[in-house]
Amino acid sequence: QSVLTQPPSASGTPGQRVTISCSGSSSNIGSRTVNWYQQLPGTAPKLLIYSNDQRPSGVPDRFSGSKSGTSASLAISGLQSEDEADYYCAAGDVSLNGWVFGGGTKVTVL
Amino acid sequence: QLQLQESGPGLVKPSETLSLTCTVSGDSIDSRDYYWAWVRQPPGKGLEWIGSIHYREITYYNPSLKSRVTISVDRSKNHFSLKLNSVTAADTAVYYCARIDYDSSGSSYLDYWGQGTLVTVSS
Numbered sequence: 354q355s356v357l358t359q360p361p362s363a364s365g366t367p368g369q370r371v372t373i374s375c376s377g378s379s380s381n382i383g384s385r386t387v388n389w390y391q392q393l394p395g396t397a398p399k400l401l402i403y404s405n406d407q408r409p410s411g412v413p414d415r416f417s418g419s420k421s422g423t424s425a426s427l428a429i430s431g432l433q434s435e436d437e438a439d440y441y442c443a444a445g446d447v448s449l450n451g452w453v454f455g456g457g458t459k460v461t462v463l
Numbered sequence: 464q465l466q467l468q469e470s471g472p473g474l475v476k477p478s479e480t481l482s483l484t485c486t487v488s489g490d491s492i493d494s495r496d497y498y499w500a501w502v503r504q505p506p507g508k509g510l511e512w513i514g515s516i517h518y519r520e521i522t523y524y525n526p527s528l529k530s531r532v533t534i535s536v537d538r539s540k541n542h543f544s545l546k547l548n549s550v551t552a553a554d555t556a557v558y559y560c561a562r563i564d565y566d567s568s569g570s571s572y573l574d575y576w577g578q579g580t581l582v583t584v585s586s
Contacts, residue, residue: 398576
């Protein structure tokens with residue numbers, strides 16, 4: 354059972370917009386910034402969004418993040434076939450002095 | 464370009480100790496105030512933070528694993544290590560090492576990851 358709650362799956366057709374939610378508590382998302390990771394099959398997670406809404410260099414602007422209170426969301430605009438992957442939210446947790454993750458959302462491009 | 468590489472046995476017997484090392488290349492492990500982390504992922508499941516360490520040997524551990532985990536750093540070898548004792552089948556997972564960076568506001572994130580190494584606990 355993951356500390357952060359994500360839907361297990363999401364899907365869309367090419368070109369559509371897909372949104373993934375991430376719900377936490379006051380000790381994690383409510384107190385810390387949220388990061389998002391993309392994990393392609395058989396590979397390590399890749400940082401997609403940091404500090405709620407910042408994209409590292411090289412990440413397409415089709416990916417965007419937001420946070421409100423104890424929840425956050427990742428949006429993928431103009432969905433492409435290469436976006437099929439697992440997506441994880443993560444945040445620091447003040448009670449752990451460490452990190453908590455969501456259970457992951459598998460995005461399927463129909 | 465920073466690179467992290469995990470190494471260690473891929474098979475560990477139940478009740479024994481899992482030992483992994485993460486070798487950092489492309490930068491010094493003590494070049495800035497980074498923390499370094501271990502994260503694991505059981506097959507088909509999500510990610511779990513194990514613990515983090517600073518080059519000054521400040522450590523933080525996941526409370527659920529704290530009694531069995533030790534993370535250490537060796538600046539001379541530019542690597543940090545994980546030891547998990549009394550392992551069971553539930554510890555079977557891909558183990559990743561990662562760097563924790565900070566932005567100007569102090570927000571932190573795991574930016575560079577190793578490729579991961581599968582450790583299976585089985586007799």
